[in-house]
Amino acid sequence: MEIYHGNIVYSESVKSLKEIKSGYIIVDNGVIQGVYDKLPDEFSKYKVIDFGNNIIIPAFNDLHVHAPQYPQRGIAMDVLLYDWLNQYTFPLEAKYKDEAFYKSVYSAFVNDLIKHGTMHAVVFATIHSPASDYLVSELEAKGIKAYVGKVNMDKDSPDYLVETTDASVKNTEEFIKKHINNKYAKPILTPRFAPTCSYEILKKLGELADKYDVGCQTHIVESLWEKEEAKKCFTGCRCDMQIYQEAGLLKHKPFIAAHFIYPSKEDIELLNKCGGYAVTCPDATTNVIAGIMPAGNLIDTGINLAIGSDIAAGSYLGIYRQVASAVRLSKIKSLYEQDNRTISFEEAFYMATLGSGEIFGKVGSFKKGYDFDALVIGDLQDPFMELPPKQLVERFCYSGDVTSIKARFLRGKSI
Ligand SMILES: [Zn+2]
Numbered sequence: 001m002e003i004y005h006g007n008i009v010y011s012e013s014v015k016s017l018k019e020i021k022s023g024y025i026i027v028d029n030g031v032i033q034g035v036y037d038k039l040p041d042e043f044s045k046y047k048v049i050d051f052g053n054n055i056i057i058p059a060f061n062d063l064h065v066h067a068p069q070y071p072q073r074g075i076a077m078d079v080l081l082y083d084w085l086n087q088y089t090f091p092l093e094a095k096y097k098d099e100a101f102y103k104s105v106y107s108a109f110v111n112d113l114i115k116h117g118t119m120h121a122v123v124f125a126t127i128h129s130p131a132s133d134y135l136v137s138e139l140e141a142k143g144i145k146a147y148v149g150k151v152n153m154d155k156d157s158p159d160y161l162v163e164t165t166d167a168s169v170k171n172t173e174e175f176i177k178k179h180i181n182n183k184y185a186k187p188i189l190t191p192r193f194a195p196t197c198s199y200e201i202l203k204k205l206g207e208l209a210d211k212y213d214v215g216c217q218t219h220i221v222e223s224l225w226e227k228e229e230a231k232k233c234f235t236g237c238r239c240d241m242q243i244y245q246e247a248g249l250l251k252h253k254p255f256i257a258a259h260f261i262y263p264s265k266e267d268i269e270l271l272n273k274c275g276g277y278a279v280t281c282p283d284a285t286t287n288v289i290a291g292i293m294p295a296g297n298l299i300d301t302g303i304n305l306a307i308g309s310d311i312a313a314g315s316y317l318g319i320y321r322q323v324a325s326a327v328r329l330s331k332i333k334s335l336y337e338q339d340n341r342t343i344s345f346e347e348a349f350y351m352a353t354l355g356s357g358e359i360f361g362k363v364g365s366f367k368k369g370y371d372f373d374a375l376v377i378g379d380l381q382d383p384f385m386e387l388p389p390k391q392l393v394e395r396f397c398y399s400g401d402v403t404s405i406k407a408r409f410l411r412g413k414s415i
Contacts, residue, residue: 002027002412003043006051006376007389008035010058010366011354014299017346019390024048025056027372030411035366054378054406055389055396058364059119060319061356064217064258064279064308066124067135067148068093068102070109072312077287081223084288086158089312093126094160102131110138114415116318117375117405120360122147122217122256122279122308124190127163129171133178139185143410145360147254149190149217150175154201157192169204176212186214188256193219194230194243206248215254216244220278221267222259223289239263241270250274254359258308259284260298261291272303277356281310282325288313292333295326295351296341306356307348323348324397345394376407 004027008020026033026043034040039048069089076088096102113121123139123146125132132150139146150172154165163171172189179187189205191197209216220240221227227240234243241257244250255276263271263278271278280293298305307322308314314322323345330343357364363371380392380400387395396404408415 001043001046003039003046003048004051004056005048007053007055007392008366009055009389009393011346011350012365012367014347014350014355017349017390019388021389025366025372027412030372030413032366032368032370032372034368051376051407053381054376055392057375057377057393058353058357058366059373059375059408059410060117060352061120061306061360061364062113062118062309062319063122063256063277063306063356064281064310065121065317066311067106067109068096068124068126068131069312070105070112073317074312074315077315079288080290081225081288084313090158090161094158096126096128096131099130102128102134106131106135106138110142110144112317114142114144114408115402115405117408118309118317118319119373119408119410120145120357120363122188122254122359123149124217125150127151127153127161127168129175132175136179136182136185136187140182143184145363146185147188147215147217147256147359148179148185149188152189152191152201152205153196155196155198157196165198165201165204168201169208172205173208176208176214180212180214188254189214189216189249191216191218193222193226194240195226195233199234199247202243202247202249209249209252213252215252215256216249217256217258218244220257220260220271221262223291224262227262239266239270241267245270250276258310259289259291259293261285261289261293263298268298268301268303272301275304277304277306277359279306279308280326280351281308281314282322282329283315284308284310284313286329287315292329294333294340295330296334296343297339299343299347300341304355305351307352318402319352320397320400323352326351345397349393349397372409372412374409375405377404378406379404
């Protein structure tokens with residue numbers, strides 16, 4: 001049994017961010033037994049690990065991140081999506097056939113993810129099987145709950161970054177078989193996006209989804225170009241989501257729709273119906289993708305929302321910055337399109353923790369029965385005015401960085 005003392009902040013629901021000043025979290029075997037403002041007598045015999053005035057919050061979830069693009073973060077931010085992909089991203093992704101290269105990048109990526117307080121993630125790899133296997137094994141070894149995808153691209157891609165349909169399906173099945181019984185890092189189907197996938201490959205991935213009960217991640221209506229191009233490639237479909245429905249890819253959980261910036265009414269209905277997640281990646285969508293998810297209005301439809309760093313279209317791995325950016329962008333969206341409402345800090349924090357934690361199990365909150373995956377945040381109080389813990393968490397998201405994270409816990413273990 002471990003007892004942690006400090007200021008405690010966590011989401012109880014989409015509208016409610018709970019704050020306990022000078023409270024206690026009781027953890028047994030990595031699982032939370034209760035949160036109290038006074039330590040109950042029955043626990044008085046145990047040693048208290050005291051974080052004083054520091055704040056204990058749940059670790060973050062990143063629901064859209066491209067591990068192979070990690071070396072590209074923070075560069076080539078002044079070009080549009082097409083050039084960004086063709087001049088920078090695709091040539092970089094082609095390098096993941098080189099064992100020494102992928103090992104060094106993926107090890108650094110996983111370490112940096114943890115350093116930034118992300119302990120649950122949905123990750124794109126590349127088309128390359130050995131590199132994708134290595135990425136899964138790194139996450140599994142560190143105990144990070146994740147879904148990782150070997151990417152499928154069988155058309156309209158550079159010659160050096162494309163597979164034949166048959167090879168891609170065969171390699172994907174091998175990838176699933178290798179990792180399906182992992183404890184923490186599991187496989188997920190990952191067709192890159194509709195314009196680089198044939199109908200045949202999507203259908204075959206749908207068969208793999210049925211055979212192994214695996215979910216799917218992809219990019220959905222991520223730009224005006226992609227929205228129209230997807231419909232041109234799949235002429236029978238009225239919207240992006242329908243392509244995946246027809247292929248049988250919405251039947252298994254989780255379904256992760258990255259960006260979801262320009263959804264039609266039917267896209268929203270289909271995503272809602274399959275219980276999938278729309279992932280906003282605020283820095284990415286302003287850096288290269290050019291658009292803002294209507295997050296506030298989507299919350300009101302009942303859709304599940306999450307947040308992603310989308311390295312390297314996003315330039316910073318810490319999800320806390322994306323929480324701040326999601327609020328900021330919702331205000332810009334609302335300024336230019338007045339029928340879009342803004343989102344609150346509580347809503348954005350929920351999206352990055354409890355709201356998207358469900359796909360990994362009981363993570364993202366400090367409710368009873370949840371994993372104690374937590375960060376201790378400090379050094380944000382200043383002497384000018386005393387701020388309550390909730391506002392210090394907001395300050396951390398806007399102006400903190402890794403140096404504000406004083407400790408990290410994964411299922412009760414300090415890491
Ligand atoms: Zn992406």
